Amino acid sequence: MGFLGRTCLIVLSLLPKVSTQDGSSVVGSDQPLIASPGEDVILPCHITPSLSAVDMEVRWFRDSFDIPVHLYEYQSDWTDVQDSDYRGRTDLSIFRLEDGILSLDLRNLRHTDSGVYSCFATDGAWYGQGKTELIVRALGTQPSVSRDSTQGEQTRLVCRSEGWSPEPEVIWRDRDGNDVTSLSNTTVLRDSQGLLSVSSYIKIKQQSNVFSCLVRSKTPKPDWESKLHISSDFFPGVSGWMVAFFLTLALSIGAIPLLVIQWRRMDAMERKLEPMAAQPS
Structure with missing residues (x-):
C-alpha cells in the first residue's frame, strides 16, 4: 500500500464513528470464487445492514490501495486512475449501489486475475472493508x-x-x-x-x-x-519367464523326432502281426 493509501486509512481510523452508517460493516465472501479464463464473474460485496452507497466512495483494489481495480466516487467511475490491466473490464451497478450492494462485475477473466480483492467503502466519516478471493482456474492438458x-x-x-x-x-x-x-x-x-x-x-x-x-x-x-x-x-536382459518359455519350446521341438521314430516302429510291428492274425486257428 502506498503512502497516500496508508495516510487515508490512518485519517479515517482517527475520525469518530458517528454517522448514519454507525454499526454497519462491509462484507465480502468467505468462500473463494472459482472461474475459468474468458468467463465473466461478479465479485460479491455488500454493506450490512443494507443502506445506499450511491454517494459513497467505493474502491476495489488488490495489492495497492492507490492503484484501484475500480474506483467509484462522486457518483462517477474514475478510469484514469484505474489499474490498466482492468480498464474496460469492470463495472459497478448504480442500481445495486442503492441497496448497498458493492459487487464488482469483472469480464473476460485472465489467469492473472487470480488473487484476493479488497472492497472498500466510505462516506468520509465511516468506512468498512471486505475481502473476496478469486481463483481463475485453467485445467491443463491430459497428462x-x-x-x-x-x-x-x-x-x-x-x-x-x-x-x-x-x-x-x-x-x-x-x-x-x-x-x-x-x-x-x-x-x-x-x-x-x-x-x-x-x-x-x-x-x-x-x-x-x-x-x-x-x-x-x-x-x-x-x-x-x-x-x-x-x-x-x-528393461535389458532376458527375464526368468522368457527363459522357461524358450526352454520348454526347445524341449518340445527336440522330442518331435523321437515321437516320429517311435510311431514308425509301432506301425511296422502292426504290419508284421497282421498276416499271423489272418491265419485260421
Whole structure:
C-alpha cells in the first residue's frame, strides 16, 4: 500500500464513528470464487445492514490501495486512475449501489486475475472493508506418461502436462493403487502466457507393472489421469519367464523326432502281426 493509501486509512481510523452508517460493516465472501479464463464473474460485496452507497466512495483494489481495480466516487467511475490491466473490464451497478450492494462485475477473466480483492467503502466519516478471493482456474492438458531413460535395471518415467493455473498436484500410483509420489520429483515452469507446465519424474525397478500419473487441480474441478503399462521390453536382459518359455519350446521341438521314430516302429510291428492274425486257428 502506498503512502497516500496508508495516510487515508490512518485519517479515517482517527475520525469518530458517528454517522448514519454507525454499526454497519462491509462484507465480502468467505468462500473463494472459482472461474475459468474468458468467463465473466461478479465479485460479491455488500454493506450490512443494507443502506445506499450511491454517494459513497467505493474502491476495489488488490495489492495497492492507490492503484484501484475500480474506483467509484462522486457518483462517477474514475478510469484514469484505474489499474490498466482492468480498464474496460469492470463495472459497478448504480442500481445495486442503492441497496448497498458493492459487487464488482469483472469480464473476460485472465489467469492473472487470480488473487484476493479488497472492497472498500466510505462516506468520509465511516468506512468498512471486505475481502473476496478469486481463483481463475485453467485445467491443463491430459497428462502423458512415457519412458524418459533407462540405466541398468532401473527405468525413469516422466509425466508431463501443461496449461495449468494455479499449480496442480501430481500423484503417482503403482499397479496396486499404492501412492508412490514420495519417490518422484516434480518441476514446474511458467510459459509466455503465464500458465504452468509440470514434469514429474519417478524411478522404478519392477520388470512388469502399471503406473498411473494423476494431475489434480487444487481447486474442486476435474482431474486428469494417465496410465502406462511398463513391460519387460523397458528393461535389458532376458527375464526368468522368457527363459522357461524358450526352454520348454526347445524341449518340445527336440522330442518331435523321437515321437516320429517311435510311431514308425509301432506301425511296422502292426504290419508284421497282421498276416499271423489272418491265419485260421
